[in-house]
Amino acid sequence: MNNLDFDFNGETLTAQVAKSQNSFTVSFGDKEVQLEPLGDNLYAVSLNGTKYQAAVVASQGKYFVDIDSMLFEISDPQAETVAGGSGGHGGEKDKIFAPMPGKIVKLMVAGGDVVKEKQAMVIVEAMKMENQVLAMANGKVKAINFGEGDQVDTETPIIELELDE
Amino acid sequence: MSKNIQKILIANRSEIAVRVINACQAMGIKSVAVYSDADENAKHKMLADEAVHIGEATPQKSYLDIEKIINAAKETNADAIHPGYGFLAENRLLAERCLEENIIFIGPSSDAINLLGNKVESRIIMADAGIPLIPGMKKSETDIEVYKKAADDCGYPVMVKAAAGGGGKGMRVVHTAEEIKDAVEAAKREAKNAFNDDRVYLEKYIVNPRHIEFQILADTHGNTIHLFERECSIQRRHQKIIEETPSVAMTDELRTRMGADAVRVAQAADYVSAGTVEFLLDESGHYYFLEMNTRIQVEHPITEMVTSVDLVIEQIKIAQGESIEHLKNIRQSGHAIECRIYAEDGENNFMPSIGQILHYSEPSGPGVRVDSGVQKGTDVTIDYDPIMAKLVVHAPSREIAISKMIQALHQFKILGVKTSKKFMVDILLHDKFISGETYTDFIEKYMSDRKDLADEYKELAVALAAVSASSGTASNSSTQTSDKIATPWQLLGAIQIGDSIHE
Numbered sequence: 001m002n003n004l005d006f007d008f009n010g011e012t013l014t015a016q017v018a019k020s021q022n023s024f025t026v027s028f029g030d031k032e033v034q035l036e037p038l039g040d041n042l043y044a045v046s047l048n049g050t051k052y053q054a055a056v057v058a059s060q061g062k063y064f065v066d067i068d069s070m071l072f073e074i075s076d077p078q079a080e081t082v083a084g085g086s087g088g089h090g091g092e093k094d095k096i097f098a099p100m101p102g103k104i105v106k107l108m109v110a111g112g113d114v115v116k117e118k119q120a121m122v123i124v125e126a127m128k129m130e131n132q133v134l135a136m137a138n139g140k141v142k143a144i145n146f147g148e149g150d151q152v153d154t155e156t157p158i159i160e161l162e163l164d165e
Numbered sequence: 166m167s168k169n170i171q172k173i174l175i176a177n178r179s180e181i182a183v184r185v186i187n188a189c190q191a192m193g194i195k196s197v198a199v200y201s202d203a204d205e206n207a208k209h210k211m212l213a214d215e216a217v218h219i220g221e222a223t224p225q226k227s228y229l230d231i232e233k234i235i236n237a238a239k240e241t242n243a244d245a246i247h248p249g250y251g252f253l254a255e256n257r258l259l260a261e262r263c264l265e266e267n268i269i270f271i272g273p274s275s276d277a278i279n280l281l282g283n284k285v286e287s288r289i290i291m292a293d294a295g296i297p298l299i300p301g302m303k304k305s306e307t308d309i310e311v312y313k314k315a316a317d318d319c320g321y322p323v324m325v326k327a328a329a330g331g332g333g334k335g336m337r338v339v340h341t342a343e344e345i346k347d348a349v350e351a352a353k354r355e356a357k358n359a360f361n362d363d364r365v366y367l368e369k370y371i372v373n374p375r376h377i378e379f380q381i382l383a384d385t386h387g388n389t390i391h392l393f394e395r396e397c398s399i400q401r402r403h404q405k406i407i408e409e410t411p412s413v414a415m416t417d418e419l420r421t422r423m424g425a426d427a428v429r430v431a432q433a434a435d436y437v438s439a440g441t442v443e444f445l446l447d448e449s450g451h452y453y454f455l456e457m458n459t460r461i462q463v464e465h466p467i468t469e470m471v472t473s474v475d476l477v478i479e480q481i482k483i484a485q486g487e488s489i490e491h492l493k494n495i496r497q498s499g500h501a502i503e504c505r506i507y508a509e510d511g512e513n514n515f516m517p518s519i520g521q522i523l524h525y526s527e528p529s530g531p532g533v534r535v536d537s538g539v540q541k542g543t544d545v546t547i548d549y550d551p552i553m554a555k556l557v558v559h560a561p562s563r564e565i566a567i568s569k570m571i572q573a574l575h576q577f578k579i580l581g582v583k584t585s586k587k588f589m590v591d592i593l594l595h596d597k598f599i600s601g602e603t604y605t606d607f608i609e610k611y612m613s614d615r616k617d618l619a620d621e622y623k624e625l626a627v628a629l630a631a632v633s634a635s636s637g638t639a640s641n642s643s644t645q646t647s648d649k650i651a652t653p654w655q656l657l658g659a660i661q662i663g664d665s666i667h668e
Contacts, residue, residue, distance in 0.1 A: 002631075002635050004631045004634060004635065006627045006630055006631065008623045008626065008627055009619065009620075009623075011623070013623060013624070013627045015627050015628060015630075015631035017631050017632060017635045019635075019636075024628075024632045024636075026624075026627075026628035026631050026632060028624050028627070028628075031624050033624055033625055033628035035628060035629065035632050037632075037636075040524075040526060041524045041526075041578070041580070042526065042578065043629060043632070045625055045628065045629065047624060047625055052575075052625060053575045053576055054625070054629055055524055055526070055578035055580060056580075056629040056630065056632070056633045057523045057524040057580045057581070057633070058633050058634070059521075059523050059581065063629065063630035063633055063634070064523060064524070064580040064581055065580075065626045065629045065630060066578050066579075066580060066586075067622055067625050067626060067629070068575045068590075069574050069575050069586035069587040069589075069590050070587050070618065070619070070622050070626075071512075071580075071583060071584065071586070071587065072619070072622070072626040074626060074627060074630040076630075076634065078634075099516055100516065100517055100518075100519065100547065101519070101547050102547060105354055105358070106354065123351070123354075125358065126517055126547045127517040127547055127548075127549065127550060127551045129402065129517065130351065130354070130355055131516070
């Protein structure tokens with residue numbers, strides 16, 4: 001028996017893992033998931049009599065999971081989460097980040113501009129597609145850290161806002 | 166004049182480069198891959214008989230650099246170049262340079278590329294040839310007022326399109342006069358980046374259209390044939406993601422008329438090689454010529470599945486001067502569907518997803534085909550189009566093809582980057598897809614209110630993570646396992662792909 005706590009979208013799930021000869025049973029209270037390893041990261045899994053085709057692989061503190069085409073990334077509870085890792089920047093409404101690494105093709109605001117929520121701020125091109133990045137709140141442009149044509153990553157804000165009270 | 170090709174350089178990367186290498190192997194022709202810094206470990210580089218490094222990851226400094234491609238062909242004594250799709254496939258300069266260097270270009274003449282690549286000029290030629298066209302601007306303009314006037318004349322909504330365009334790049338739908346200026350500017354920028362040509366025009370946007378295209382083959386002996394239609398109406402951002410053949414909207418009578426017009430389009434352009442004539446078909450059965458793509462298309466495999474014709478091999482044979490006479494009586498058999506597997510997040514607006522592929526295993530079985538450019542360990546970067554693979558199924562009926570595709574998507578496991586597999590499963594399960602109401606706005610119309618089912622999978626997902634964590638062996642995928650070990654599902658016996666018909 002082996003108890004492991006995992007975070008799933010903010011909810012803590014305690015998994016109790018039991019191994020028999022050729023399979024695993026993972027219990028969550030009275031719910032039981034059966035897993036039959038098929039080799040090469042593949043599993044046949046079942047819950048409440050329904051069977052699914054699944055795969056799981058671990059890398060850099062995360063478990064990448066596919067269950068009948070549903071994809072999940074689950075953090076390893078043992079691994080220290082790196083601050084500001086690959087996750088979104090959902091909480092920081094005063095900073096405008098690129099959704100993914102790319103090139104700035106157009107800045108649509110200038111320093112001092114008053115902007116509204118959902119207003120397009122900047123266009124970032126990646127994989128040959130243009131992505132508009134929108135303001136997440138009303139405010140005023142405090143700083144623009146890049147110019148058109150610059151390469152940007154997802155860690156440094158492109159634009160910083162002074163949010164309305 | 167016919168000449169047997171000995172060695173083909175493939176001026177492309179990823180799945181289409183692999184596809185052409187396979188055709189070369191089937192014909193006993195040597196293959197040469199080219200690769201950039203980003204593709205040091207790429208599958209196409211590994212599979213070819215020879216590989217030439219052609220520069221930096223930026224396409225302009227490698228895959229789009231004509232002189233580097235020509236030099237690589239000369240260095241390796243390749244007597245032909247296959248351009249694949251995208252990159253230089255529809256660049257007349259490559260075809261011209263090949264001619265100058267006495268290298269066979271496996272594709273149409275530079276004149277045909279030039280004519281059909283320019284949507285503006287080709288419309289004029291096709292109008293003269295009696296092919297039905299969508300009303301709109303005849304050419305690109307500089308004055309934004311001309312665009313506004315043209316839009317008023319056609320009636321909204323209108324579509325802004327790149328003159329040198331294709332693949333959804335530089336295209337915008339505009340619903341009101343206020344949006345015109347921004348849309349034209351954005352389309353110009355995208356067109357400039359994608360094609361180095363910022364000319365854009367606009368035309369009437371047909372509501373509830375289906376995208377129907379006809380596969381064409383034409384040889385140097387005056388034979389031009391079509392290999393039936395493909396319906397590619399399921400699109401996101403004007404890029405196809407699911408294609409099928411035959412189309413549910415097609416009758417024998419309509420197929421005969423559209424097919425004949427498709428052949429006339431190719432003939433009007435003196436076309437030779439494989440090409441595709443694209444039409445919009447509206448609800449009342451009227452169809453309009455969109456463009457002719459002067460290349461092998463991404464979705465060519467579905468045509469191959471229902472006709473049993475290998476289009477890339479035929480392209481190569483045509484380039485050798487062979488006739489397609491023997492293909493004149495081909496038929497369509499069964500139903501084929503393709504799903505494009507892009508590195509993008511189907512649950513988040515198809516945002517491109519990058520990263521290393523940590524696990525890769527393909528579905529297999531009768532009537533299941535995977536054209537893939539990636540494998541375990543491949544880094545998906547921001548430098549290129551995010552297509553990783555194409556999953557194709559063939560079955561006796563549309564109904565069986567749909568269920569077979571759903572099973573195959575479930576069995577296609579790619580971990581490390583996001584994909585739109587679940588999104589495509591939901592399309593295939595949708596009543597409107599099953600009933601064949603497949604218009605080009607299908608995704609906007611029917612897929613915007615999908616339920617988030619993540620919560621129903623929480624125990625399953627965590628159970629897999631827990632087993633991986635406690636066993637350790639499953640997670641550390643350091644052992645070198647073959648990509649072909651995709652059969653454990655079938656060993657199970659409980660789960661079968663679709664039907665078990667012989668194909």
